[in-house]
Amino acid sequence: MALQRYEWADSLLVxxxxxxxxxxxxxxxxxxxxxxxxxxxxxxxxxxxxxxRAYEGEIESLTAAESHGVGIRVVKDGRQGFAHAGTxxxxxxxxxxxxxRDNLKFATPDEFCGITDSDGMKxxxxxxxxxxxxxxxxxxxxxxxxxxxxxxxxxxxxxxxxESADYSDSISESAVxxxxxxxxxxxxxxxxxxxxxxxxxxxxxxxxxxYSIGRRLEDLNIEKAAVDAVxxxxxxxxxxxxxxxxxxxxxxxxxxxxxxxxVGGTLNAESVQKGRSLFAGRQGEEVAxxxxxxxxxxxxxxxxxxxxxxxEGLATRRNVLIENGRLNQxxxxxxTARKDxxxxxxxxxxxxxxxxxxxxxxLAVTPGExxxxxLISQVSDGVLVQGVSGLHSGVNPVSxxxxxxxxxxxxxxxxxxxxxxxxxxxxxxxxxxSDVNGIGNxxxxxxxxxxGVTLVxxxxxxxxx
Amino acid sequence: MDTRQELEPLLNADxxxxxxxxxxxxxxxxxxxxxxxxxxxxxxxxxxxxxxxxSGRSRGAGIRVIVGxxxxxxxxxxxxxxxxxxxxxxxxxxxxxGNSENKSVKLGTENKNSSTVQIFPSMVEKSxxxxxxxxxxxIARSQKEEIAQVSVGYGDSRRRIxxxxxDGLLASDDQIRTSFSVSCVAAGDTGLQTGRESVGHTxxxxxxxxxxxxxxxRKASQRAVTKLGAVPAPSGEMTVVxxxxxGGVLFHEACGHGLEADLVGxxxxxxxxxxxxxxxxxxxxxxxxxxxxxxxxxxxxDDEGHPAQRNxxxxxxxxxxxxxxxxxxxxxxRPSSGNGRRQSYEHLPMVRMTNTYLEAxxxxxxxxxxxxxxxxxxxxxxGGQVNTATxxxxxxxxxxxxxxxxxxxxxxxxGNLIGNGPQALLDIDAIxxxxxxxxxxxxxxxxxxxxxxxxxPTLRVGRLTVGGTAA
Numbered sequence: 001m002a003l004q005r006y007e008w009a010d011s012l013l014v015x016x017x018x019x020x021x022x023x024x025x026x027x028x029x030x031x032x033x034x035x036x037x038x039x040x041x042x043x044x045x046x047x048x049x050x051x052x053r054a055y056e057g058e059i060e061s062l063t064a065a066e067s068h069g070v071g072i073r074v075v076k077d078g079r080q081g082f083a084h085a086g087t088x089x090x091x092x093x094x095x096x097x098x099x100x101r102d103n104l105k106f107a108t109p110d111e112f113c114g115i116t117d118s119d120g121m122k123x124x125x126x127x128x129x130x131x132x133x134x135x136x137x138x139x140x141x142x143x144x145x146x147x148x149x150x151x152x153x154x155x156x157x158x159x160x161x162x163e164s165a166d167y168s169d170s171i172s173e174s175a176v177x178x179x180x181x182x183x184x185x186x187x188x189x190x191x192x193x194x195x196x197x198x199x200x201x202x203x204x205x206x207x208x209x210x211y212s213i214g215r216r217l218e219d220l221n222i223e224k225a226a227v228d229a230v231x232x233x234x235x236x237x238x239x240x241x242x243x244x245x246x247x248x249x250x251x252x253x254x255x256x257x258x259x260x261x262x263v264g265g266t267l268n269a270e271s272v273q274k275g276r277s278l279f280a281g282r283q284g285e286e287v288a289x290x291x292x293x294x295x296x297x298x299x300x301x302x303x304x305x306x307x308x309x310x311x312e313g314l315a316t317r318r319n320v321l322i323e324n325g326r327l328n329q330x331x332x333x334x335x336t337a338r339k340d341x342x343x344x345x346x347x348x349x350x351x352x353x354x355x356x357x358x359x360x361x362x363l364a365v366t367p368g369e370x371x372x373x374x375l376i377s378q379v380s381d382g383v384l385v386q387g388v389s390g391l392h393s394g395v396n397p398v399s400x401x402x403x404x405x406x407x408x409x410x411x412x413x414x415x416x417x418x419x420x421x422x423x424x425x426x427x428x429x430x431x432x433x434s435d436v437n438g439i440g441n442x443x444x445x446x447x448x449x450x451x452g453v454t455l456v457x458x459x460x461x462x463x464x465x
Numbered sequence: 466m467d468t469r470q471e472l473e474p475l476l477n478a479d480x481x482x483x484x485x486x487x488x489x490x491x492x493x494x495x496x497x498x499x500x501x502x503x504x505x506x507x508x509x510x511x512x513x514x515x516x517x518x519x520s521g522r523s524r525g526a527g528i529r530v531i532v533g534x535x536x537x538x539x540x541x542x543x544x545x546x547x548x549x550x551x552x553x554x555x556x557x558x559x560x561x562x563g564n565s566e567n568k569s570v571k572l573g574t575e576n577k578n579s580s581t582v583q584i585f586p587s588m589v590e591k592s593x594x595x596x597x598x599x600x601x602x603x604i605a606r607s608q609k610e611e612i613a614q615v616s617v618g619y620g621d622s623r624r625r626i627x628x629x630x631x632d633g634l635l636a637s638d639d640q641i642r643t644s645f646s647v648s649c650v651a652a653g654d655t656g657l658q659t660g661r662e663s664v665g666h667t668x669x670x671x672x673x674x675x676x677x678x679x680x681x682x683r684k685a686s687q688r689a690v691t692k693l694g695a696v697p698a699p700s701g702e703m704t705v706v707x708x709x710x711x712g713g714v715l716f717h718e719a720c721g722h723g724l725e726a727d728l729v730g731x732x733x734x735x736x737x738x739x740x741x742x743x744x745x746x747x748x749x750x751x752x753x754x755x756x757x758x759x760x761x762x763x764x765x766x767d768d769e770g771h772p773a774q775r776n777x778x779x780x781x782x783x784x785x786x787x788x789x790x791x792x793x794x795x796x797x798x799r800p801s802s803g804n805g806r807r808q809s810y811e812h813l814p815m816v817r818m819t820n821t822y823l824e825a826x827x828x829x830x831x832x833x834x835x836x837x838x839x840x841x842x843x844x845x846x847x848g849g850q851v852n853t854a855t856x857x858x859x860x861x862x863x864x865x866x867x868x869x870x871x872x873x874x875x876x877x878x879x880g881n882l883i884g885n886g887p888q889a890l891l892d893i894d895a896i897x898x899x900x901x902x903x904x905x906x907x908x909x910x911x912x913x914x915x916x917x918x919x920x921x922p923t924l925r926v927g928r929l930t931v932g933g934t935a936a
Binding site: 055056058059060061062063064065066067068069080081082083084085086087092095096099100102103104105106107108110138160161163198205206207241244273274275276278353354355389390392393394396398399400401402403404405407421422423424425426427428461462463464465 | 508511512513514515516517518519520521522523524525533534535536537538539540541542555556558559591592595613614650652656657658659692698700701702731732733735811813846847848849850851852854855857858859860861878879880881882883884885930931932933934
């Protein structure tokens with residue numbers, strides 16, 4: 001193996017590693033500068049990432065990244081100002097605080113504006129941080145990327161190349177401190193493998209990708225990632241354009257997770273309060289097929305995006321958004337909650353360079369009883385969609401209209417049939433949720449804020465030839 | 466403070482030379498230091514109030530050390546000699562197998578580029594920026610009673626960069642961008658609809674001497690209200706006419722990405738090995754031009770220190786060249802085309818587009834529309850996406866109309882169009898004389914976003930698949 005040619009350092013990371021306590025200290029220092037009648041919130045993050053990319057038996061690139069940053073929010077007389085910096089020098093912190101103070105002068109006063117105080121809820125104790133990951137020699141990580149690339153390349157003679165085969169991991173820590181009683185921190189680790197294969201036959205190329213995620217190296221499954229990438233590419237060889245028409249469409253977990261992420265985006269209280277959600281005013285009503293239960297639970301450690309505290313330092317919690325098809329609740333941060341006269345649902349999301357937004361953090365549909373194979377066997381004439389494109393350009397989360405590029409396999413008489421590509425699937429979010437008539441038992445957590453499960457949609461418009 | 470005075474270099478040449486020598490000492494064959502200092506501010510008015518002003522600052526250096534086929538990369542926010550040294554060590558760890566040599570590095574004369582903006586946004590009072598938001602909000606809301614929500618955004622950024630490498634290159638640039646956008650929601654019997662209009666240029670606050678924020682507000686508002694009467698988009702293959710300006714997205718996706726040398730080199734592009742071939746009708750000339758003064762995707766030097774260029778990609782239908790970054794060009798023994806870009810000092814550079822546009826043709830827009838019996842006219846495009854290996858691409862329509870018997874009729878609801886790049890190029894059968902640049906865009910590739918511009922005249926594609934829901 002090519003690995004022996006390299007002599008990797010034990011760790012590529014700069015020796016100056018920050019400790020959690022330092023982030024809290026930095027935040028405390030900033031908050032201690034609060035003047036009378038002034039609320040201050042400081043959020044600081046620190047992350048270390050390693051990425052090894054293999055190409056044709058060599059390491060194409062090896063990245064050792066260390067990032068940190070601080071965001072300061074100041075609220076006074078109902079006005080909010082914000083500033084952020086990608087450095088921790090005292091000079092920059094002083095300037096950032098002064099910019100945030102200056103910025104608030106220009107905001108329109110708002111009685112609901114404010115920095116949250118503690119709601120007394122204790123953050124869940126989550127097993128989402130694995131100390132060992134930071135100690136794994138870079139050599140081992142590099143070896144995984146090389147092995148992933150080799151494994152993908154050698155699985156099938158029609159694989160002519162691997163566009164990229166990556167190992168990556170991150171250790172991230174964040175702290176939020178305010179002068180209103182918030183003193184919170186959390187840390188998470190994660191690692192993943194992703195590989196994109198290129199398959200060729202009769203001068204035609206198709207691509208497929210595979211992945212594996214976890215919190216420790218042992219969680220990663222090279223074989224699974226490689227097999228998926230190869231299957232997804234080779235089964236698309238010979239794909240034709242399907243006819244246009246209305247079909248039953250089966251979304252595989254990777255695709256359904258992306259759609260659920262969009263649905264989640266319409267269920268946040270900010271969109272609702274600002275009149276940008278198609279679900280505004282529909283609480284308590286039936287908005288989806290009665291078999292649908294949609295839950296956002298960042299305290300579920302199975303979720304790759306699990307976290308014990310939200311972007312404002314409040315404990316995260318399990319929120320049931322849709323129950324038996326009925327719209328139960330929206331997700332809130334402290335601002336939207338104050339406006340509605342309720343409590344935050346612990347759903348503030350942000351980086352250090354932005355003020356807290358609102359959003360789902362670990363969304364999943366409660367899985368059903370049937371396997372994907374059983375669900376497919378019930379479809380007489382349909383399409384299995386394994387990939388979508390243009391979600392950012394073809395989905396209007398305000399009107400609910402969506403239309404995305406798609407690729408997959410035809411389903412005939414309950415069997416997977418010929419591959420199809422260069423078509424779109426379209427409907428509205430509202431109609432699609434009502435048209436769900438099958439939920440698989442194959443829940444998969446993915447490297448995004450939503451989990452996937454096989455979903456059968458009774459009718460979508462397919463536009464092809 | 467930003468002033469017109471001579472700016473201090475981000476790092477002095479002596480430190481750069483010593484650090485680069487150190488990278489070679491550790492076995493590197495080639496090393497590069499990219500330094501960046503970025504400052505910006507944004508202001509948002511939403512739901513009738515100025516929600517917040519945000520200021521941000523970040524600076525740091527990214528260091529690449531290359532040995533054979535392997536690139537080691539590390540970055541640091543610590544611009545002291547110690548911080549740079551630690552990052553060099555990290556990046557060079559990948560290069561341990563190389564031969565350690567005591568090579569000296571002598572940087573050449575600096576290719577220094579100063580900003581040509583007239584008004585540095587950072588010198589403009591914040592209250593003036595806020596006043597633009599308020600003005601646009603009032604106009605957008607006063608247009609039609611159906612307007613239910615308005616969001617207005619202002620942003621400016623200053624990005625100073627400096628690049629030095631072991632080939633002796635030393636270059637710097639000062640890039641200032643200013644942007645403004647209005648998004649409206651209209652409510653009616655058919656539900657909610659959206660309309661958006663944005664402008665962005667690589668210039669300073671003089672942007673607002675050139676554009677009228679009220680006009681932008683009116684366009685966004687009109688777009689949302691028009692769509693309340695939209696019918697479902699048709700479904701299936703048909704003729705598509707794309708209006709002037711935004712059509713560049715089509716080329717960006719249909720062939721732009723496929724002409725990036727990194728993807729071509731990995732056989733991950735349908736355009737690999739096709740240089741010299743006729744890939745479109747002779748009326749098609751496609752150019753990527755990083756030198757277009759003031760456009761969103763322009764700069765003096767790319768993020769590897771090479772001057773921006775005007776590169777003809779398709780010349781009268783013939784595929785003439787790909788776009789190159791320094792790494793790939795160096796391997797091929799050819800010059801970079803000035804397309805090596807990165808999102809920030811925390812990212813590795815790769816081949817990226819700048820301002821991609823289609824040259825004007827000779828038809829008039831009216832001739833094109835009136836000679837189209839049935840199809841779709843796309844007045845404003847959203848984003849798009851492409852799989853360069855298969856060539857399949859999509860792009861969104863955010864303002865579109867049916868063409869029936871040579872005339873624009875009903876507005877249609879949002880959706881994507883899908884096609885295959887090489888086929889779509891061949892299917893272009895008319896190009897008009899009304900060239901315009903489109904809205905500012907952010908192009909995403911491998912997780913990195915960079916500002917890009919695009920432009921087209923009105924053009925017609927004989928056949929694309931429109932992804933609507935109408936039977």
